[in-house]
Amino acid sequence: MRSQRRFVILLFLLQFCSSISTSNPHPEFPCKPHHHSSYPFCNTSLPITTRAQSLISLLTLPEKIQQLTNNFTGIKRLGIPAYEWWSESLHGIATNGPGVSFSGTIPSATNFPQVLGTVASFNRSLWFSIGSAIAVEARAMYNAGQAGLTFWAPTINIFRDPRWGRGQETPGEDPMVASAYAVEFVRGFQGGKWEGQRRDESGWKRVLKGDDGSERLMVSACCKHFNVYDLEKWRNFSRYNFNAVVSKQDLEDTYQPPFRSCIQQGKASCLMCSYNAINGVPACARGDLLQKARSEWHFNGYITSDCDAVATVFEYQNYTKTAEDAIADVLKAGTDINCGTYMLRYTKSAIEKGKVEEADIDRALLNLFLVQLRLGLFDGDPRKGKFGKLGPQDVCNSKHKTLALEAARQGIVLLKNDKKFLPLDKNVVNSIAVIGPMANNASLLGGGYTGIPCNPKSLSEGFEAYIKKTSYAKGCFNVSCDFDNGFDEAILTAKEADFVIIVAGLDLSQETEDHDRVSLLLPGKQKALVSSVAAASKKPVILVLTGGGPLDVSFAEEDPCIASILWIGYPGEAGGKALAEVIFGDYNPGGRLPMTWYPEAFTSIPMNDMNLRADPSRDYPGRTYRFYTGHRVYGFGQGLSYTNYSYKFLSAPNKISLSGSLKSDSSKNVLHEVEDEVGFIYIDEVESCNSLRFSVQISVMNLGDMDGSHVVMLFSKVPKKFKGTPVKQLVGFNRVHTLSHGCTKTSILVDPCQHLSFANDHGKMILPLGKHKLMLGDLEHFISIETD
Numbered sequence: 001m002r003s004q005r006r007f008v009i010l011l012f013l014l015q016f017c018s019s020i021s022t023s024n025p026h027p028e029f030p031c032k033p034h035h036h037s038s039y040p041f042c043n044t045s046l047p048i049t050t051r052a053q054s055l056i057s058l059l060t061l062p063e064k065i066q067q068l069t070n071n072f073t074g075i076k077r078l079g080i081p082a083y084e085w086w087s088e089s090l091h092g093i094a095t096n097g098p099g100v101s102f103s104g105t106i107p108s109a110t111n112f113p114q115v116l117g118t119v120a121s122f123n124r125s126l127w128f129s130i131g132s133a134i135a136v137e138a139r140a141m142y143n144a145g146q147a148g149l150t151f152w153a154p155t156i157n158i159f160r161d162p163r164w165g166r167g168q169e170t171p172g173e174d175p176m177v178a179s180a181y182a183v184e185f186v187r188g189f190q191g192g193k194w195e196g197q198r199r200d201e202s203g204w205k206r207v208l209k210g211d212d213g214s215e216r217l218m219v220s221a222c223c224k225h226f227n228v229y230d231l232e233k234w235r236n237f238s239r240y241n242f243n244a245v246v247s248k249q250d251l252e253d254t255y256q257p258p259f260r261s262c263i264q265q266g267k268a269s270c271l272m273c274s275y276n277a278i279n280g281v282p283a284c285a286r287g288d289l290l291q292k293a294r295s296e297w298h299f300n301g302y303i304t305s306d307c308d309a310v311a312t313v314f315e316y317q318n319y320t321k322t323a324e325d326a327i328a329d330v331l332k333a334g335t336d337i338n339c340g341t342y343m344l345r346y347t348k349s350a351i352e353k354g355k356v357e358e359a360d361i362d363r364a365l366l367n368l369f370l371v372q373l374r375l376g377l378f379d380g381d382p383r384k385g386k387f388g389k390l391g392p393q394d395v396c397n398s399k400h401k402t403l404a405l406e407a408a409r410q411g412i413v414l415l416k417n418d419k420k421f422l423p424l425d426k427n428v429v430n431s432i433a434v435i436g437p438m439a440n441n442a443s444l445l446g447g448g449y450t451g452i453p454c455n456p457k458s459l460s461e462g463f464e465a466y467i468k469k470t471s472y473a474k475g476c477f478n479v480s481c482d483f484d485n486g487f488d489e490a491i492l493t494a495k496e497a498d499f500v501i502i503v504a505g506l507d508l509s510q511e512t513e514d515h516d517r518v519s520l521l522l523p524g525k526q527k528a529l530v531s532s533v534a535a536a537s538k539k540p541v542i543l544v545l546t547g548g549g550p551l552d553v554s555f556a557e558e559d560p561c562i563a564s565i566l567w568i569g570y571p572g573e574a575g576g577k578a579l580a581e582v583i584f585g586d587y588n589p590g591g592r593l594p595m596t597w598y599p600e601a602f603t604s605i606p607m608n609d610m611n612l613r614a615d616p617s618r619d620y621p622g623r624t625y626r627f628y629t630g631h632r633v634y635g636f637g638q639g640l641s642y643t644n645y646s647y648k649f650l651s652a653p654n655k656i657s658l659s660g661s662l663k664s665d666s667s668k669n670v671l672h673e674v675e676d677e678v679g680f681i682y683i684d685e686v687e688s689c690n691s692l693r694f695s696v697q698i699s700v701m702n703l704g705d706m707d708g709s710h711v712v713m714l715f716s717k718v719p720k721k722f723k724g725t726p727v728k729q730l731v732g733f734n735r736v737h738t739l740s741h742g743c744t745k746t747s748i749l750v751d752p753c754q755h756l757s758f759a760n761d762h763g764k765m766i767l768p769l770g771k772h773k774l775m776l777g778d779l780e781h782f783i784s785i786e787t788d
Contacts, residue, residue, distance in 0.1 A: 025104060025145040028081035031380050036079025041369075044379050051378065052369035056362055061351070064361050067368060068336075068343035070304070071098070083377075085304065086339055089134050089151040089189070089219075090169055090449035091115055091572065093141060099148035102452045105392050106144050109137050110400040110454055110573070113407050114447030115154065115181075116548045117569030119171040120591040120639075121410035122711040123735040124184050130407060131188025131221075133400045138189075138219045140390040143382060149375045151189070152222040152272060152304070153449075156182045156258040157229050159595050160623055161607050162520055165232045165511040168447050168548020168570060172594025173624040173636065175254050176730050176755070179261035182223060186266035191218030215267060215300075217374045218387060222270030223262035225306055226293075227283060228255050229274035232516045234607040239514070240316040243277040246610045248763030249724055254612055254624075260297050269301035269371050273335060275309045275316075282313045285326075290334035302367040305330065307339035324350035331356055336364035396454035401574065408571040408578035410709065410735070413591040414564070414640040416556075421540060421563035423585025423642060424499060431469040433493045434460045435533050436503035437476045438546050444479075444507045447548065447570030454573055459503055459544070462576030466584050471497060475533070479507045481524030490529065491536045500537045501583070502530050506547025516607065520552040520600045527555060534561035542583065544568060550597035552633050567593070585642065588708035590735070592639035596625050599633055613724045626726040637713050637730075643704025643740070647712070647776050650697035650745065655784045656752060662787070663687050679787070680722070683765040689753035696748045698776065702738035711735050712776070714748050716756055719770035723761065728775065731755040750774075752785065 031042035040046060041055035056064070063075055074082040087099030093109035094100065102108060112118060112130050119127075141147035156178050159167040171181035186192075228244040228251070231237060246255065262268045271293060273284035283289070284305045293299040313319050314326040327343055327350040338344070350356040372378065376385050383389075414422070438444045442456035464470045475490035477483065494500045504526045511517055521527065534541045540563035543556050548569060556562045566589070568579055581587040605620070614622030614629045622628045625636035663685050686692070700712060714731045732748035732755070750756070757767045767785065774781040 026383060027142060027145045029377065029380065029382055030078070030080045031378050032079055033380075037380065039078065041378055042380070048370060048373040051373055052366055055369055055378075056365050059365075061358060062348070064358070064365060065344065065347045067365055068338055068347060068361070069341055070307075070337065070339045083372075084148050085150045085337065086307075087138070087148045087151045088153060088449050089138055090153040090155060091118065091130070091447070092134060092451050092453075093137055093147060094449040094451045096449050097152065099150075100141070100451070101146045104144050104146045106141050106146055106395050108452040108454050109141070109395055110134075110404050111446050111450060111456065112404050113411050113572040113575065114168050114548060114570035115171060116159070116168050116594060117411035117571055118407050119177060119181055119411075119594045120413055120569065121407065121735065122177070122592055122713070122733050123410055124180060126407060126410060127181050127184035128188040128192075129403055131185040133403055135189045135191065135219050136390060137395045137400065139387045140392065140394040143388065143390055144392065149377065150220040150222070150270065150371070152224060152270070153189075154182060154185050154221065155224055156262055157225055158254055158258070158624070160230045160610070160612070162550040162595070162598050162602065163234070163517040163607055164230050164549070165515045165517065166448065166513055167230075167595070168511060169449065171258070173596060174594065174626070174730050175257040177594060177733075178258035182258050182262035182268075183266040186221040186223070186262055186268045189219060189221045190267065190269065191216070215374065216376070217269055217371070220269045220301070220371055220375060221266075222272050222304065223259055223266070223268045224272035225274035225283075226259055226271050227274065227289060228278050228610065229276050229283070231276070231607060232514050234516050237608050239275045240312045242275075242608065243280060244610050245279055247761075249759045249761055250610065250612045252763040252765065253759035259293070263293055263297045263299045267300070269374065271299060271301065271303045273303060273305055273309060275306050275312055277317055277319065282309075282317050282319050284309050284335045285313055285319065285329040285333045287333035294334065302336045302371050303334055304337045305335055305339055308342065309340075310335070310338045310342040311340060324353050324355050328355035331360045331364060336367045401454055404572055405574035405578055408568075408574045409581060409587045411569060411571065411591050412578060412582050412589050413567040413593055413638075414582075414589040415567060415634055415638065416562070416565040417640055418540070418560070418563045420642070422542065422583060424583055426466050426584045429467055429498055431471070431497045432463055432467050432499045432501060433497035434463055434470060434472045434501050434503065435475050435490045435494060435529070437474045437478050437481070438505070438507060439501075439503040440472050440474075442573070442576065444546070445571055445573070445575045448508060448512050456573040457576040459576045459579055462578075462580035463501065463583075465577070466580050475529045476524065476526065479509055479523055481526045481529065484525050484528065487529060487532055490533055494533045494537045494541075497538075499539060500533060500541040501544060502533055502541055503544045503546065504530055505545040505551060506549055511547060511549050517549055518603065520550060520598060520603060522551060522553065530556060530562070531559065534559060537561070539563075542566070544579065546570065550595060550633070552598070552600040554599065554633055557633070585706075588642045588706045590639065590641055590709040590711055592637045592711050592713070593634055594636070596628060596632055596636050597634040599631050602630070626729050629727070639711070641704075641708050641710065643702055643706045643708050645710055645738070646701045646703060647779055648699040648701075649776065649779060649781050650699050652696045652774065652781050653694050653783060655786060656692060656694070658686070658692070658785065658787045661687055661691050679769040680766040681769070681787070683753050683757055683767055686753055686767070689751060692752045694750055696750055696774065698746050698748065700736055700738060700744045700746060702740055702742050702744070705740050707737070707739050709735060709737050712746055712748070714750075715775040717773040717775065718756070718758070718768045719772055720768070722768060724758070726758055729755075729758070731774065756785070
């Protein structure tokens with residue numbers, strides 16, 4: 001008995017000691033004293049460029065080639081451990097990349113709403129705060145040996161086609177909004193400091209500076225996917241072999257701006273080139289575009305291929321004759337590292353065949369090492385560094401979980417609310433029924449590129465916190481809803497409840513990476529489920545729509561048995577609580593749609609047609625709210641509230657004179673369209689765009705009985721119809737808090753060079769002269785732009 005007790009005690013001590021030894025793991029790091037700390041690349045007093053060049057000089061050719069893959073295996077003789085470049089952090093630390101592991105002292109991370117839902121808040125400071133929070137958790141996981149420091153987010157492609165499976169990951173269809181999101185997220189993620197509305201010309205102040213003027217990084221963000229990438233698999237086209245044929249006009253004023261802003265204002269330290277070709281040349285081999293990022297946009301970072309996108313240059317695009325030619329083309333174009341093994345396998349052969357020079361590799365390595373040095377990877381023990389104390393206590397903390405809840409609240413969009421059916425009064429509701437296959441499954445609320453959430457709650461659990469008598473029925477076995485076996489149970493459950501909430505829409509079985517939709521209708525028999533339950537219920541029902549892609553729910557909009565419709569996207573771990581707060585009136589919804597919701601008839605438009613502008617000669621309606629001329633189910637920027645608002649223009653100029661702002665003799669070069677005699681100037685003729693900026697002062701009046709957070713959106717329209725003119729375009733937006741029956745003032749800064757311009761046929765940005773219309777709700781204000 002005594003020996004058994006001793007054994008138990010010994011076993012306990014072994015387990016206790018084991019838990020101590022594993023509770024504080026840390027990453028391997030280079031420049032360890034005393035054997036490997038004397039190299040010049042370890043000397044923190046030297047400029048980082050000097051340190052990077054020193055490291056390159058110490059490497060053999062095989063060791064250099066070894067660096068050209070995401071999974072670097074280390075160089076033992078120099079004391080450099082293995083490093084995995086690929087980690088993901090789109091809306092929280094995700095499991096998709098091999099650089100992240102949740103097997104350790106940190107078993108989960110805060111799961112914020114999927115990007116499209118977050119962007120529906122139209123709240124810049126929220127976007128920045130989310131980026132900053134994810135960065136803290138990323139550093140903490142790095143310190144625990146569970147993540148790298150290079151993360152491949154954000155996705156900032158334009159949500160061009162509603163069928164795209166990855167539209168959920170994007171900031172929507174508007175290039176101005178996508179640009180703003182890219183700047184805020186990247187700045188927050190890489191260690192910037194939020195300065196609110198009082199910002200300098202660059203927009204931000206930096207927390208960390210290198211001794212040679214380079215910006216130090218908390219973690220590294222990556223703008224992806226560069227560029228014109230928004231098709232996974234449609235008919236005979238796949239993202240691996242698709243050639244995106246795009247006009248110079250669309251490239252310049254729609255597809256490029258988010259990446260330009262991500263680099264110029266966001267200061268992103270990574271750029272990812274996409275799988276597809278652009279006008280016949282694979283994106284990772286488009287030297288003109290990649291070098292434009294460096295030479296014109298002043299990109300300071302490394303360029304990675306999407307995973308196996310170097311292989312696709314030869315094997316799918318058939319752009320080159322050999323694998324070695326593919327390696328040569330992407331390296332010379334400016335790609336620095338291959339996610340995959342293609343460079344690892346074929347670079348040596350490419351050198352031997354004279355297609356690649358060692359100098360091409362050295363250039364790539366310099367970009368890679370500079371980013372690692374800015375991250376402090378060669379500064380010694382990370383536990384002694386600026387972020388060394390971050391650990392498990394900084395992941396899934398109360399601050400981040402509260403932020404996830406606030407993001408979910410702000411992103412919910414109220415699309416229909418007949419006779420002010422919502423909010424419900426929890427004091428008079430005795431029972432509710434929650435119907436739908438997604439309503440009781442918290443795992444479906446994250447969307448693509450999700451990790452392991454902190455403490456996720458399903459939608460039905462959120463309602464149970466308000467109404468104890470909450471019943472649930474699936475209705476359909478899964479989101480595909482191929483059968484109606486569960487309809488009878490759902491109808492019976494609905495009949496017995498005071499109020500009914502139906503959850504319908506999409507999940508990752510319908511839209512995801514490598515999978516586009518073919519229809520905009522609710523999947524399978526979901527429409528029949530919604531209509532049947534609505535018809536059987538005592539009172540009109542509430543329809544909650546999930547997913548990223550737009551849905552044609554015209555039937556629900558027209559059905560009087562469906563009183564209210566809300567879109568929640570993929571709201572993340574706090575989505576259940578946020579939705580319940582909105583439905584029961586503890587939070588006044590203020591989200592706006594960041595994309596157009598098209599009718600099902602739009603699916604007759606070929607998904608591979610990249611043109612944004614409408615073309616009546618071929619019955620082509622165009623794409624996105626800026627150019628689309630067809631019928632809409634719901635429009636970009638649409639979203640209701642439990643209160644009403646009115647606006648006033650408090651101040652805005654009536655005239656902007658370009659006199660003194662143009663380069664010498666530019667006034668002589670102002671061109672006119674022969675047909676309409678409408679003049680314009682090229683933006684590159686303007687000497688100083690900053691001198692033309694002006695503020696529009698706006699008053700927002702809350703006319704209702706509830707306080708509310710409201711998104712103010714200012715649009716513009718050019719004076720006359722040029723070819724390819726946007727129908728309208730967003731100039732600026734602010735989310736403001738308003739008190740019941742109170743007035744709130746806000747201002748929007750307008751830069752005519754940026755906000756009142758568009759690209760002509762040749763891809764040149766032009767600013768039309770004459771009267772421009774500013775639109776604020778139903779209000780209009782005209783500003784005349786003149787040369788004298």
